[in-house]
Amino acid sequence: MSANRFKYVTTTKPTAIDAFLHRPFYFYLLKAIRMNMTHFFLLIISVLFLSFGQILFKLAAKEFPSTISFETLFIFLVNKYFFIAICLYATASFLWVWALNSLPLSSAYPFMALAFIIVPILSYLILGEQLTSSILIGSVVIIVGLIISVK
Numbered sequence: 001m002s003a004n005r006f007k008y009v010t011t012t013k014p015t016a017i018d019a020f021l022h023r024p025f026y027f028y029l030l031k032a033i034r035m036n037m038t039h040f041f042l043l044i045i046s047v048l049f050l051s052f053g054q055i056l057f058k059l060a061a062k063e064f065p066s067t068i069s070f071e072t073l074f075i076f077l078v079n080k081y082f083f084i085a086i087c088l089y090a091t092a093s094f095l096w097v098w099a100l101n102s103l104p105l106s107s108a109y110p111f112m113a114l115a116f117i118i119v120p121i122l123s124y125l126i127l128g129e130q131l132t133s134s135i136l137i138g139s140v141v142i143i144v145g146l147i148i149s150v151k
Contacts, residue, residue: 042099043111049092051118055126056085110149113142 060082065072117139124131
């Protein structure tokens with residue numbers, strides 16, 4: 001009886017369409033530019049750090065001194081938002097150089113365009129800024145451009 005239990009189960013090789021529908025978007029992006037997951041994550045984390053750094057710079061700008069002197073400049077430079085943003089930028093630069101160690105710049109650099117999508121979204125979520133339809137349309141255009149440029 002146990003042999004007949006699986007009688008109607010057949011194993012068929014998935015078609016190309018099945019494989020396409022079941023693989024995530026980034027799989028095709030990585031395949032197109034011959035990039036492994038480590039490179040992909042280095043680039044994405046680098047862009048995320050730069051994007052969060054921009055939000056922190058905006059928060060720090062609210063405390064920028066109206067008159068510049070050694071004392072006011074020093075107080076600004078130790079501002080927590082400014083300091084964390086600088087640390088994020090330094091870390092992002094390190095990750096970027098690490099990725100460039102084994103990737104061509106022409107393949108990696110288009111990923112920086114993602115910051116033009118991430119920053120407005122973070123500005124909306126964290127700073128309460130407006131997210132207009134033109135920003136959303138522009139974001140779609142950037143994503144399409146990224147896909148085209150890395151092929």
